[in-house]
Amino acid sequence: MFDKNRDQSVSWDEYATIAFGSTHTETCNEVYNDKKPPEFYKLSNQVQEAIMSAVRRWRAAGGFSMTQEEFTGFTYPELFQHMRNTVVAEAYQTYDTNRDGKVSAHELLSKKFKLTKDQIEEFSKGNV
Secondary structure: OOOOOOOOOEEHHHHHHHHHOHHHHHHHHHHHOOOOOHHHHHOOHHHHHHHHHHHHHHHHHOOOEEOHHHHHHHHOHHHOHHHHHHHHHHHHHHHOOOOOOOOOHHHHHHHHOOOOHHHHHHHHHOOO
8 A cells, every 4th residue: 555666665755645645745755854844834733743753653663665564663663662662752742732741640631531620630539
């Protein structure tokens, strides 16, 4: 699916085109090259975070063009030892919703367990 030119590897360009659409390929390539063009900031925060996450994973998994095994590491990072730091960073980013560099009990409970503010207060009081 991703190996469009059938060369037994998947390039960043091939992946970005399929994952983010051909209209965003150039923006993805610039982000991959540590540049953030004005078009990047016009994307939703969710898409920006998805691109940044993909870049981090891609670099950790193998680089600009990947073999099938490297691409599997990119796709399923939790299964590969060398990808553990990336998995932890992504989890941390998921739970640190206010982006202060810390994960509070409130952030963890509301994000992981989908608890409301009232439910978290009840939980904190031991009334659950």
